[in-house]
Amino acid sequence: MAEGPVSQPEVRSVRYEGTLDLAGHLAKPGDRVEHAFAWGQRCDRRGRCLVERRVGDGEVEQIWSSPEAVWTESRRYTKEEADAHRRLLRLAMPSEEMPSRDLAYLHPRLGDVKDSARYADWHRSDGFVVPRKLDIDHHDTDVSFEVTLTMVEARGDDTLDVPTPPAATPNEAASIAPLMDGIWDVRLPEHDARSFVLQLDDGLLVYEAPWSSEAGEKVVDLIARELDAPIRYVAFSHHHPHYTGGLRAFMASGATIVVPKALEGFVGTIAQRTFATAPDRFAEGGEPVRVKTFETEVTLGEGAKRWVLHDIGERSHHTEHYTVLWQPERRLLLEGDIGWYVRDDETLRVTQRSAGLLEAIDSLGWAPQTLLQSWPVNSQPPSLSFERFRAAVEAAP
Numbered sequence: 001m002a003e004g005p006v007s008q009p010e011v012r013s014v015r016y017e018g019t020l021d022l023a024g025h026l027a028k029p030g031d032r033v034e035h036a037f038a039w040g041q042r043c044d045r046r047g048r049c050l051v052e053r054r055v056g057d058g059e060v061e062q063i064w065s066s067p068e069a070v071w072t073e074s075r076r077y078t079k080e081e082a083d084a085h086r087r088l089l090r091l092a093m094p095s096e097e098m099p100s101r102d103l104a105y106l107h108p109r110l111g112d113v114k115d116s117a118r119y120a121d122w123h124r125s126d127g128f129v130v131p132r133k134l135d136i137d138h139h140d141t142d143v144s145f146e147v148t149l150t151m152v153e154a155r156g157d158d159t160l161d162v163p164t165p166p167a168a169t170p171n172e173a174a175s176i177a178p179l180m181d182g183i184w185d186v187r188l189p190e191h192d193a194r195s196f197v198l199q200l201d202d203g204l205l206v207y208e209a210p211w212s213s214e215a216g217e218k219v220v221d222l223i224a225r226e227l228d229a230p231i232r233y234v235a236f237s238h239h240h241p242h243y244t245g246g247l248r249a250f251m252a253s254g255a256t257i258v259v260p261k262a263l264e265g266f267v268g269t270i271a272q273r274t275f276a277t278a279p280d281r282f283a284e285g286g287e288p289v290r291v292k293t294f295e296t297e298v299t300l301g302e303g304a305k306r307w308v309l310h311d312i313g314e315r316s317h318h319t320e321h322y323t324v325l326w327q328p329e330r331r332l333l334l335e336g337d338i339g340w341y342v343r344d345d346e347t348l349r350v351t352q353r354s355a356g357l358l359e360a361i362d363s364l365g366w367a368p369q370t371l372l373q374s375w376p377v378n379s380q381p382p383s384l385s386f387e388r389f390r391a392a393v394e395a396a397p
Ligand SMILES: [Zn+2]
Pocket: 238, 240, 318, 337
């Protein structure tokens, strides 16, 4: 007997469980960590979906999407985040039986990459097909991961109630402004990222190369527009994307990348990324990459304008290598994301990282007056008196 046409349900609902093998935001480039992972996805015929996912024993996170927007209860995703989420949705819910699916695209930071899924052991229920075995290889905006999942449930549903997305909050434009004598603050609110620009005698030293080639090029252009000096050097606090994603733009500008010796290979992998689909400035220019390495410490510039770059390493309680900048004459210390957070009520929140930073500063015999911190950008000012920082760390439980 021939099978009649099977009517698709209004809503396809599937749940998977398995593992998430995650790369990104870890102690050193190439590190990975495995978590238990649960993924539930419900999508209606109008292209609207609800994802409920849980990493490890964390909270269940709900992510809504429609053809117009992707959002959680508290915020609307940026275009970049929404694109990444939609790729994951496509890979996780194929509409017909197939062995695998590849999605090739230009990642803003990684260049030409491919997200892919492998499917096996197809199951048919309630008028739609689902792979019981699902492996996905995905690049998110700032992390990459592989998930290995097994289906626990698949069923058709009648309705999916989709709430209204939070309003899109337009970001301020990227900007450059003087912060102190010889120090400028370049802000990229869209990425919650910044670079500090420091005047040397014969040019500029930039600290942090944020997010993506495009973001880095924006920083380089703002500096060129505002300051009549070449970018001699660029340094970064640590290897995470908010601080290194834009390095290729600085390579293209001819700046020398100043890094702890152990991160030289990491800088090399950034130079080797492929941007063939839409060449970034570095892919177009073909400049040689200039790298200057140091073991624990190096000084750039002279006299009152000298900056000491020091790798405080694991005392950061964040990454294996972590470069802070110290200017002895003005008693200024620059770091990336290990200092402090300002709460809504303006009190300070400090962490294990803050304690590690204080310990490093004390052990080096530095006595800063002011700390400058690159992240976060949109929720707090970049500077803090060292006295207030010390008091907060010492008062912390
Ligand atoms: Zn970090």
